[in-house]
Amino acid sequence: MTIHKEGRTLLFVLLIILFGINYLIYWLYPAYTVLQNVIIGASVIFYLLILQFFRSPRINTEVNDKHIIAPADGKVVVIEDTVETEYFNDRRKQISIFMSPVNVHVNRSPVAGVVKFFKYHAGKYLVAWHPKSSTENERTTVVVETGNGLEVLFRQIAGAVARRIKCYVKEGDRLAQGGEFGFIKFGSRVDIFLPVDSEVAVKIDQKTTAGKTVIARLK
Structure with missing residues:
Protein backbone atom coordinates (compact mmCIF):
# COMPACT_ATOMS: atom_id res chain seq x y z
CA MET A 1 0.00 0.00 0.00
CA PRO A 57 -3.17 -0.06 -3.42
CA ARG A 58 -1.31 -2.01 -6.07
CA ILE A 59 -3.74 -3.59 -8.55
CA ASN A 60 -3.11 -6.43 -10.99
CA THR A 61 -5.71 -6.19 -13.75
CA GLU A 62 -6.65 -9.31 -15.68
CA VAL A 63 -6.57 -7.86 -19.19
CA ASN A 64 -9.40 -8.92 -21.51
CA ASP A 65 -10.58 -6.90 -24.52
CA LYS A 66 -14.12 -8.23 -24.06
CA HIS A 67 -14.35 -7.00 -20.48
CA ILE A 68 -15.23 -3.57 -19.14
CA ILE A 69 -13.40 -3.10 -15.84
CA ALA A 70 -14.66 -0.87 -13.01
CA PRO A 71 -13.00 2.56 -13.21
CA ALA A 72 -13.56 3.26 -9.51
CA ASP A 73 -13.92 1.68 -6.09
CA GLY A 74 -17.43 2.19 -4.78
CA LYS A 75 -21.03 1.10 -5.25
CA VAL A 76 -23.07 0.70 -8.43
CA VAL A 77 -25.90 3.24 -8.29
CA VAL A 78 -27.16 3.39 -11.90
CA ILE A 79 -27.69 0.77 -14.60
CA GLU A 80 -29.89 2.04 -17.42
CA ASP A 81 -30.22 2.74 -21.12
CA THR A 82 -30.01 6.44 -21.82
CA VAL A 83 -29.11 8.98 -24.50
CA GLU A 84 -25.54 10.27 -24.19
CA THR A 85 -25.60 13.83 -25.54
CA GLU A 86 -22.04 15.13 -25.31
CA TYR A 87 -20.18 12.83 -27.70
CA PHE A 88 -22.23 9.90 -29.07
CA ASN A 89 -25.64 11.59 -29.37
CA ASP A 90 -27.34 8.21 -29.36
CA ARG A 91 -28.51 5.53 -26.96
CA ARG A 92 -25.96 3.95 -24.66
CA LYS A 93 -25.97 1.70 -21.63
CA GLN A 94 -24.93 3.72 -18.58
CA ILE A 95 -23.33 2.26 -15.47
CA SER A 96 -22.52 4.65 -12.63
CA ILE A 97 -20.34 4.02 -9.58
CA PHE A 98 -20.56 6.21 -6.47
CA MET A 99 -17.41 6.69 -4.40
CA SER A 100 -17.87 7.54 -0.73
CA PRO A 101 -15.13 9.31 1.27
CA VAL A 102 -13.93 5.93 2.63
CA ASN A 103 -13.27 4.44 -0.82
CA VAL A 104 -9.96 4.44 -2.68
CA HIS A 105 -10.25 7.35 -5.12
CA VAL A 106 -7.80 6.34 -7.83
CA ASN A 107 -9.63 6.13 -11.19
CA ARG A 108 -8.58 3.43 -13.66
CA SER A 109 -9.30 2.94 -17.36
CA PRO A 110 -12.04 0.35 -17.99
CA VAL A 111 -10.51 -0.58 -21.38
CA ALA A 112 -7.22 -0.40 -23.23
CA GLY A 113 -6.91 1.99 -26.14
CA VAL A 114 -6.22 5.50 -27.39
CA VAL A 115 -7.84 8.64 -25.95
CA LYS A 116 -9.93 10.05 -28.81
CA PHE A 117 -11.71 12.80 -26.86
CA PHE A 118 -11.15 14.70 -23.63
CA LYS A 119 -13.00 17.66 -22.18
CA TYR A 120 -13.16 19.36 -18.79
CA HIS A 121 -16.39 21.07 -17.70
CA ALA A 122 -16.61 23.55 -14.84
CA GLY A 123 -19.92 23.23 -13.03
CA LYS A 124 -21.95 22.87 -9.86
CA TYR A 125 -21.41 20.62 -6.86
CA LEU A 126 -24.73 18.80 -6.51
CA VAL A 127 -24.64 15.58 -4.49
CA ALA A 128 -23.16 12.88 -6.72
CA TRP A 129 -26.36 10.80 -6.82
CA HIS A 130 -28.46 13.73 -8.03
CA PRO A 131 -29.98 12.97 -11.50
CA LYS A 132 -28.51 16.20 -12.94
CA SER A 133 -25.02 15.76 -11.49
CA SER A 134 -23.72 14.07 -14.66
CA THR A 135 -24.65 17.10 -16.80
CA GLU A 136 -24.40 20.05 -14.40
CA ASN A 137 -21.55 19.25 -11.98
CA GLU A 138 -17.86 19.82 -12.49
CA ARG A 139 -16.71 16.86 -14.58
CA THR A 140 -14.33 15.46 -17.16
CA THR A 141 -15.29 13.34 -20.15
CA VAL A 142 -12.87 10.83 -21.67
CA VAL A 143 -13.49 8.64 -24.73
CA VAL A 144 -11.13 5.73 -25.40
CA GLU A 145 -11.09 3.82 -28.67
CA THR A 146 -10.09 0.18 -28.26
CA GLY A 147 -8.05 -1.86 -30.71
CA ASN A 148 -11.32 -3.26 -32.08
CA GLY A 149 -12.58 0.22 -32.94
CA LEU A 150 -15.07 0.34 -30.03
CA GLU A 151 -15.42 3.68 -28.27
CA VAL A 152 -16.08 3.75 -24.52
CA LEU A 153 -16.91 6.98 -22.69
CA PHE A 154 -16.28 7.48 -18.99
CA ARG A 155 -16.90 10.61 -16.97
CA GLN A 156 -15.53 11.78 -13.62
CA ILE A 157 -18.14 13.79 -11.71
CA ALA A 158 -17.45 15.95 -8.66
CA GLY A 159 -19.94 15.77 -5.79
CA ALA A 160 -20.92 18.02 -2.92
CA VAL A 161 -17.72 17.19 -1.03
CA ALA A 162 -15.34 16.35 -3.88
CA ARG A 163 -14.33 19.69 -5.33
CA ARG A 164 -11.19 18.79 -7.16
CA ILE A 165 -10.98 16.43 -10.11
CA LYS A 166 -7.61 15.34 -11.46
CA CYS A 167 -7.41 13.77 -14.90
CA TYR A 168 -3.96 12.88 -16.22
CA VAL A 169 -4.75 12.13 -19.86
CA LYS A 170 -5.03 14.09 -23.10
CA GLU A 171 -6.15 13.24 -26.60
CA GLY A 172 -3.75 10.86 -28.29
CA ASP A 173 -2.56 9.20 -25.07
CA ARG A 174 -2.60 5.41 -24.91
CA LEU A 175 -4.17 3.82 -21.83
CA ALA A 176 -3.71 0.32 -20.50
CA GLN A 177 -6.75 -1.51 -19.15
CA GLY A 178 -6.69 -0.87 -15.42
CA GLY A 179 -4.14 1.92 -15.83
CA GLU A 180 -4.58 5.02 -13.69
CA PHE A 181 -6.10 7.98 -15.50
CA GLY A 182 -7.27 10.24 -12.66
CA PHE A 183 -8.19 10.94 -9.05
CA ILE A 184 -11.12 12.66 -7.35
CA LYS A 185 -10.78 14.02 -3.83
CA PHE A 186 -13.27 13.18 -1.08
CA GLY A 187 -16.12 11.27 -2.71
CA SER A 188 -17.76 11.47 -6.11
CA ARG A 189 -18.99 9.38 -9.04
CA VAL A 190 -17.87 7.88 -12.35
CA ASP A 191 -20.26 7.19 -15.25
CA ILE A 192 -19.46 4.71 -18.04
CA PHE A 193 -21.34 4.66 -21.38
CA LEU A 194 -21.28 1.43 -23.39
CA PRO A 195 -23.02 -0.04 -26.45
CA VAL A 196 -26.63 -0.90 -25.58
CA ASP A 197 -26.08 -4.59 -26.33
CA SER A 198 -23.34 -4.88 -23.68
CA GLU A 199 -23.92 -7.60 -21.11
CA VAL A 200 -24.02 -6.03 -17.64
CA ALA A 201 -22.11 -8.09 -15.07
CA VAL A 202 -23.00 -6.15 -11.90
CA LYS A 203 -26.14 -5.25 -9.97
CA ILE A 204 -27.39 -2.10 -8.24
CA ASP A 205 -25.67 -1.60 -4.85
CA GLN A 206 -22.88 -4.04 -5.74
CA LYS A 207 -19.43 -3.02 -4.51
CA THR A 208 -16.69 -2.58 -7.10
CA THR A 209 -12.91 -2.45 -7.06
CA ALA A 210 -11.15 -0.24 -9.61
CA GLY A 211 -9.07 -2.22 -12.07
CA LYS A 212 -10.47 -5.60 -10.96
CA THR A 213 -14.28 -5.86 -10.97
CA VAL A 214 -15.77 -6.78 -14.37
CA ILE A 215 -18.84 -4.55 -14.73
CA ALA A 216 -19.82 -5.52 -18.30
CA ARG A 217 -18.93 -7.79 -21.19
CA LEU A 218 -18.94 -6.75 -24.83
CA LYS A 219 -20.79 -8.72 -27.48
Whole structure:
Protein backbone atom coordinates (compact mmCIF):
# COMPACT_ATOMS: atom_id res chain seq x y z
CA MET A 1 0.00 0.00 0.00
CA THR A 2 1.33 3.44 -0.94
CA ILE A 3 0.13 7.01 -0.52
CA HIS A 4 -1.13 8.66 -3.68
CA LYS A 5 0.81 11.67 -4.95
CA GLU A 6 -2.32 13.86 -4.64
CA GLY A 7 -2.22 13.49 -0.87
CA ARG A 8 1.45 13.74 0.03
CA THR A 9 1.70 17.53 0.41
CA LEU A 10 -1.66 17.76 2.19
CA LEU A 11 -0.72 15.01 4.64
CA PHE A 12 2.65 16.63 5.41
CA VAL A 13 1.06 20.04 6.04
CA LEU A 14 -1.73 18.48 8.10
CA LEU A 15 0.82 16.62 10.26
CA ILE A 16 2.62 19.90 11.03
CA ILE A 17 -0.67 21.67 11.86
CA LEU A 18 -1.85 18.88 14.19
CA PHE A 19 1.53 18.74 15.89
CA GLY A 20 1.39 22.51 16.38
CA ILE A 21 -2.12 22.35 17.87
CA ASN A 22 -1.13 19.62 20.31
CA TYR A 23 2.05 21.44 21.34
CA LEU A 24 0.05 24.64 21.90
CA ILE A 25 -2.49 22.82 24.11
CA TYR A 26 0.36 21.26 26.10
CA TRP A 27 2.04 24.68 26.53
CA LEU A 28 -1.17 26.54 27.49
CA TYR A 29 -2.64 23.86 29.75
CA PRO A 30 0.25 21.78 31.15
CA ALA A 31 -1.83 20.50 34.07
CA TYR A 32 -4.84 19.40 31.98
CA THR A 33 -3.66 15.93 31.00
CA VAL A 34 -7.19 14.74 30.17
CA LEU A 35 -7.65 17.59 27.70
CA GLN A 36 -4.24 16.87 26.19
CA ASN A 37 -5.08 13.19 25.73
CA VAL A 38 -8.44 13.99 24.15
CA ILE A 39 -6.84 16.38 21.65
CA ILE A 40 -4.08 13.87 20.86
CA GLY A 41 -6.63 11.08 20.33
CA ALA A 42 -8.85 13.25 18.11
CA SER A 43 -5.81 14.36 16.09
CA VAL A 44 -4.67 10.77 15.50
CA ILE A 45 -8.14 9.63 14.42
CA PHE A 46 -8.59 12.62 12.09
CA TYR A 47 -5.17 12.11 10.53
CA LEU A 48 -5.77 8.40 9.95
CA LEU A 49 -9.11 9.16 8.28
CA ILE A 50 -7.43 11.53 5.83
CA LEU A 51 -4.53 9.11 5.36
CA GLN A 52 -6.78 6.19 4.39
CA PHE A 53 -8.52 8.35 1.80
CA PHE A 54 -5.26 8.81 -0.11
CA ARG A 55 -4.21 5.17 -0.04
CA SER A 56 -3.25 3.75 -3.42
CA PRO A 57 -3.17 -0.06 -3.42
CA ARG A 58 -1.31 -2.01 -6.07
CA ILE A 59 -3.74 -3.59 -8.55
CA ASN A 60 -3.11 -6.43 -10.99
CA THR A 61 -5.71 -6.19 -13.75
CA GLU A 62 -6.65 -9.31 -15.68
CA VAL A 63 -6.57 -7.86 -19.19
CA ASN A 64 -9.40 -8.92 -21.51
CA ASP A 65 -10.58 -6.90 -24.52
CA LYS A 66 -14.12 -8.23 -24.06
CA HIS A 67 -14.35 -7.00 -20.48
CA ILE A 68 -15.23 -3.57 -19.14
CA ILE A 69 -13.40 -3.10 -15.84
CA ALA A 70 -14.66 -0.87 -13.01
CA PRO A 71 -13.00 2.56 -13.21
CA ALA A 72 -13.56 3.26 -9.51
CA ASP A 73 -13.92 1.68 -6.09
CA GLY A 74 -17.43 2.19 -4.78
CA LYS A 75 -21.03 1.10 -5.25
CA VAL A 76 -23.07 0.70 -8.43
CA VAL A 77 -25.90 3.24 -8.29
CA VAL A 78 -27.16 3.39 -11.90
CA ILE A 79 -27.69 0.77 -14.60
CA GLU A 80 -29.89 2.04 -17.42
CA ASP A 81 -30.22 2.74 -21.12
CA THR A 82 -30.01 6.44 -21.82
CA VAL A 83 -29.11 8.98 -24.50
CA GLU A 84 -25.54 10.27 -24.19
CA THR A 85 -25.60 13.83 -25.54
CA GLU A 86 -22.04 15.13 -25.31
CA TYR A 87 -20.18 12.83 -27.70
CA PHE A 88 -22.23 9.90 -29.07
CA ASN A 89 -25.64 11.59 -29.37
CA ASP A 90 -27.34 8.21 -29.36
CA ARG A 91 -28.51 5.53 -26.96
CA ARG A 92 -25.96 3.95 -24.66
CA LYS A 93 -25.97 1.70 -21.63
CA GLN A 94 -24.93 3.72 -18.58
CA ILE A 95 -23.33 2.26 -15.47
CA SER A 96 -22.52 4.65 -12.63
CA ILE A 97 -20.34 4.02 -9.58
CA PHE A 98 -20.56 6.21 -6.47
CA MET A 99 -17.41 6.69 -4.40
CA SER A 100 -17.87 7.54 -0.73
CA PRO A 101 -15.13 9.31 1.27
CA VAL A 102 -13.93 5.93 2.63
CA ASN A 103 -13.27 4.44 -0.82
CA VAL A 104 -9.96 4.44 -2.68
CA HIS A 105 -10.25 7.35 -5.12
CA VAL A 106 -7.80 6.34 -7.83
CA ASN A 107 -9.63 6.13 -11.19
CA ARG A 108 -8.58 3.43 -13.66
CA SER A 109 -9.30 2.94 -17.36
CA PRO A 110 -12.04 0.35 -17.99
CA VAL A 111 -10.51 -0.58 -21.38
CA ALA A 112 -7.22 -0.40 -23.23
CA GLY A 113 -6.91 1.99 -26.14
CA VAL A 114 -6.22 5.50 -27.39
CA VAL A 115 -7.84 8.64 -25.95
CA LYS A 116 -9.93 10.05 -28.81
CA PHE A 117 -11.71 12.80 -26.86
CA PHE A 118 -11.15 14.70 -23.63
CA LYS A 119 -13.00 17.66 -22.18
CA TYR A 120 -13.16 19.36 -18.79
CA HIS A 121 -16.39 21.07 -17.70
CA ALA A 122 -16.61 23.55 -14.84
CA GLY A 123 -19.92 23.23 -13.03
CA LYS A 124 -21.95 22.87 -9.86
CA TYR A 125 -21.41 20.62 -6.86
CA LEU A 126 -24.73 18.80 -6.51
CA VAL A 127 -24.64 15.58 -4.49
CA ALA A 128 -23.16 12.88 -6.72
CA TRP A 129 -26.36 10.80 -6.82
CA HIS A 130 -28.46 13.73 -8.03
CA PRO A 131 -29.98 12.97 -11.50
CA LYS A 132 -28.51 16.20 -12.94
CA SER A 133 -25.02 15.76 -11.49
CA SER A 134 -23.72 14.07 -14.66
CA THR A 135 -24.65 17.10 -16.80
CA GLU A 136 -24.40 20.05 -14.40
CA ASN A 137 -21.55 19.25 -11.98
CA GLU A 138 -17.86 19.82 -12.49
CA ARG A 139 -16.71 16.86 -14.58
CA THR A 140 -14.33 15.46 -17.16
CA THR A 141 -15.29 13.34 -20.15
CA VAL A 142 -12.87 10.83 -21.67
CA VAL A 143 -13.49 8.64 -24.73
CA VAL A 144 -11.13 5.73 -25.40
CA GLU A 145 -11.09 3.82 -28.67
CA THR A 146 -10.09 0.18 -28.26
CA GLY A 147 -8.05 -1.86 -30.71
CA ASN A 148 -11.32 -3.26 -32.08
CA GLY A 149 -12.58 0.22 -32.94
CA LEU A 150 -15.07 0.34 -30.03
CA GLU A 151 -15.42 3.68 -28.27
CA VAL A 152 -16.08 3.75 -24.52
CA LEU A 153 -16.91 6.98 -22.69
CA PHE A 154 -16.28 7.48 -18.99
CA ARG A 155 -16.90 10.61 -16.97
CA GLN A 156 -15.53 11.78 -13.62
CA ILE A 157 -18.14 13.79 -11.71
CA ALA A 158 -17.45 15.95 -8.66
CA GLY A 159 -19.94 15.77 -5.79
CA ALA A 160 -20.92 18.02 -2.92
CA VAL A 161 -17.72 17.19 -1.03
CA ALA A 162 -15.34 16.35 -3.88
CA ARG A 163 -14.33 19.69 -5.33
CA ARG A 164 -11.19 18.79 -7.16
CA ILE A 165 -10.98 16.43 -10.11
CA LYS A 166 -7.61 15.34 -11.46
CA CYS A 167 -7.41 13.77 -14.90
CA TYR A 168 -3.96 12.88 -16.22
CA VAL A 169 -4.75 12.13 -19.86
CA LYS A 170 -5.03 14.09 -23.10
CA GLU A 171 -6.15 13.24 -26.60
CA GLY A 172 -3.75 10.86 -28.29
CA ASP A 173 -2.56 9.20 -25.07
CA ARG A 174 -2.60 5.41 -24.91
CA LEU A 175 -4.17 3.82 -21.83
CA ALA A 176 -3.71 0.32 -20.50
CA GLN A 177 -6.75 -1.51 -19.15
CA GLY A 178 -6.69 -0.87 -15.42
CA GLY A 179 -4.14 1.92 -15.83
CA GLU A 180 -4.58 5.02 -13.69
CA PHE A 181 -6.10 7.98 -15.50
CA GLY A 182 -7.27 10.24 -12.66
CA PHE A 183 -8.19 10.94 -9.05
CA ILE A 184 -11.12 12.66 -7.35
CA LYS A 185 -10.78 14.02 -3.83
CA PHE A 186 -13.27 13.18 -1.08
CA GLY A 187 -16.12 11.27 -2.71
CA SER A 188 -17.76 11.47 -6.11
CA ARG A 189 -18.99 9.38 -9.04
CA VAL A 190 -17.87 7.88 -12.35
CA ASP A 191 -20.26 7.19 -15.25
CA ILE A 192 -19.46 4.71 -18.04
CA PHE A 193 -21.34 4.66 -21.38
CA LEU A 194 -21.28 1.43 -23.39
CA PRO A 195 -23.02 -0.04 -26.45
CA VAL A 196 -26.63 -0.90 -25.58
CA ASP A 197 -26.08 -4.59 -26.33
CA SER A 198 -23.34 -4.88 -23.68
CA GLU A 199 -23.92 -7.60 -21.11
CA VAL A 200 -24.02 -6.03 -17.64
CA ALA A 201 -22.11 -8.09 -15.07
CA VAL A 202 -23.00 -6.15 -11.90
CA LYS A 203 -26.14 -5.25 -9.97
CA ILE A 204 -27.39 -2.10 -8.24
CA ASP A 205 -25.67 -1.60 -4.85
CA GLN A 206 -22.88 -4.04 -5.74
CA LYS A 207 -19.43 -3.02 -4.51
CA THR A 208 -16.69 -2.58 -7.10
CA THR A 209 -12.91 -2.45 -7.06
CA ALA A 210 -11.15 -0.24 -9.61
CA GLY A 211 -9.07 -2.22 -12.07
CA LYS A 212 -10.47 -5.60 -10.96
CA THR A 213 -14.28 -5.86 -10.97
CA VAL A 214 -15.77 -6.78 -14.37
CA ILE A 215 -18.84 -4.55 -14.73
CA ALA A 216 -19.82 -5.52 -18.30
CA ARG A 217 -18.93 -7.79 -21.19
CA LEU A 218 -18.94 -6.75 -24.83
CA LYS A 219 -20.79 -8.72 -27.48
